[in-house]
Amino acid sequence: MPVVLDRPRFLALACLACIAYVGTSTTVAGAFAADRPLFLDTHVDIPSTYMVEPRFDSGTDTELQVDLGKMERGGLDAAFFIIYTGQGPRTAEGYAEAVAEADRKYSAIHKMVEIYPERIALATTPDAVVANRAAGRLSAMIGIENGYSLGRSLANVDRAFERGARYLGLTHFGHNALCTSSGAMPELGDDPDDASGLTGFGRAVVQRANRLGIMVDVSHSSDACVRDVLAFSRAPIIASHSAARALADHPRNLTDDLLRGIAEKGGVIQVVALDAYVKHDPARSEAIKALEADVARAAGADAFDHDVHGELPDYVEGLKLIDLQYPPATLDDYLDHVEHIAQVAGIDHVGLASDFDGGGGVVGWRDASETQNVVEGLRRRGFSRKDVAKITSGNLLRVWREVEAVAAELRDQ
Template identity: 40%
Template sequence: MKSRITVCFLLCSLSFFAQSDPELLEKARAIHQKVITIDTHNDIDVSNFTEDRNYTMDLDTQVNLPKMEKGGMDVTWLIVYTGQEALTQNAYDKAYENADQKFKAIHRLCEEIAPEKIGLATNSKEVRKLVSEGKKVAMIGVENAYPIGEDLSRIQEFYDRGARYMSLAHNGHSQFSDSNTGEVDGVWLHHGLSELGKKAILEMNRCGIMIDVSHPSKEAIKQMFELSKAPLIASHSSARALCDHSRNLDDELLELFKEKGGVVQTVAFTSYVNKEKHYAFNAARDEIYQRKAAEMEFEILPRDSVRGLSQEDRSAYYQQYGAIRKAAATEVANLKNTISPVNVSDFVDHIDYLVQKIGIDHVGISSDFDGGGGIDGWNDASESENITIELVKRGYSEEDIAKLWGENLLRVMDEVAAVAEELQAN
């Protein structure tokens, strides 16, 4: 017990020192303003991409332009996400409509709503150009290739619409790949990739779309490494050695990233960072939310049930849920005095581990904001500077921090594009 108290005291002292040392804060802020900061995973709701309600406003979303400006976040990867449904043509068609709406919403933001404030980038040169012009940058990732159905020509279509990474599965086995969720019941559909999934890997290489491994099963990921001629990314995953969750990457998979030159974007999703702290704090917090919900005559639904709602009903639900959270904010803040939530220090522990295991050139940063992500100290884009402060506190150099915040990801993008150029030339 004495050693645990001592460790806690030292960590708290270091945190206080970081917050109160003007020289350290000045150094961190200067670095944060200088480097290109990229968050590789932010979910979207198309209802927030209209003329009357959009990201030029400081909405109750974790990501929008005012919050990005306040937190010094340069680049946000906006996600074309589709949940996993039946493997039928009718379901594929419905999923494609969902993906189509999200592609259109992102383009609307950049081309019609706020072209003077944010631009869509599809390569590293465009990222650097937009940042140099003082604009924010949007990029597009596809979370779950399910909307493609069995038509691989849609991979080229998604590329042409701006997608620069894509995962082959989400929470459930797709037509392309098994999901990490198979670990729960030991039931697998393909024992890795399907034959269609193997063809999809080669087509993604040819088009120049980065292959994202953040949801497929371990066996599928290993097969992706074997097949792909270009480096892979994990757009939002952390280290399984520190948090034993099937969404995280174990040491065997991490070694493949090191060997093949990819990048792992550490994710600020509480249950993937520290399960013990996540469950303890969330249980106490949820009691507060349930009490407030009862007072306001609102029913809090399981996350899977919310995802099953129509777009309109889901938006209405989240608006009401936001009111519950706002009403409970003071009690939740006071809760932190007795139960420690997952915080920035816990998150950077994963960065430390990954850097030590596979090297500074293969690690990046992601939040999963507006998709369940967020930790104490980095709960929306406005708090992004706190990550840099913690990195400086731990001795990372400006060059290191530049790599972690974006240069590693941009390097992989360039390498994937070079492989595609070579394949197309041949």
């Protein structure tokens, strides 16, 4: 495992966590109160028609779990909005469709900050996040979920950086040209027993991300891929939205060994608030799969699409019945994962991610307006003011800074 950082510089960068408390005189719904930590969420999904359909205009009161009003009321200061593309065939047509979907989402995020510049600004550096908070503005960052949208071109990594992407999730469900996934898709030709990890192209993408200053994200990656990235990356890595497999035995979650490996590399695990990864309940998962299949079939679709079918009455009412029979995960269940990862990986290596509008949300943190419930929950569990600040943003900002520092060193070589 390559040495990422000499100890003196690491200790110097560690002080960044203290910046997580920033006071301001703004009057926006009390969202920027000086007595609370800066809160950064590393995973907020957006629909395909974000900022196009009026109902998905983030500056208005929407049905989304995250819009500007909910962020302001809940004190969610900064969020990575996600360029997600579902895995499809590894063909020229499949790549072209993924690139086009990614382009639409980049444009939507840029449109949001252009329309509402007094409320939210794009942040492409950790300093910008802190400065936006001090100025009374929210921060929008950009993360990529699934390297499928890169096609097979390293030039698209550079283009992603130019458009503001600051972390790159290598895969999603389904193996791709970069690495194997924690969730193989046999219908796309995946071998569920494939343990090959990072591919040659994947190594080239990690190397390019290191040189540009893009955080490499291993959420959704197979265990073999995570180990390969830990061995190959020159910079610390992140898991943008993952939980602990020791508490919820799901292949999407990380083993204690992998948690420790990410910490030893100097990275951070952002704990995901998605019910199935927080609370292992196979019966609930099967009931939801059956509901999704029924709703998709009734809509004449081949498969359930949350963007398309998630607001249909049959799905909404069906989910309510499932919640009664199989209670969903709660904020306390979620905080169990935060505590576990803090104990296994260390307090400097854990953060928070909602996965809102992508299936995320637990009872007590259902949308961005309830964000301060997480802060209060951490305090009730005995985390100090300093440690809460690390968890809510300081650790991620520290890692982001170190990724920038490694990139500067590599460019100077």
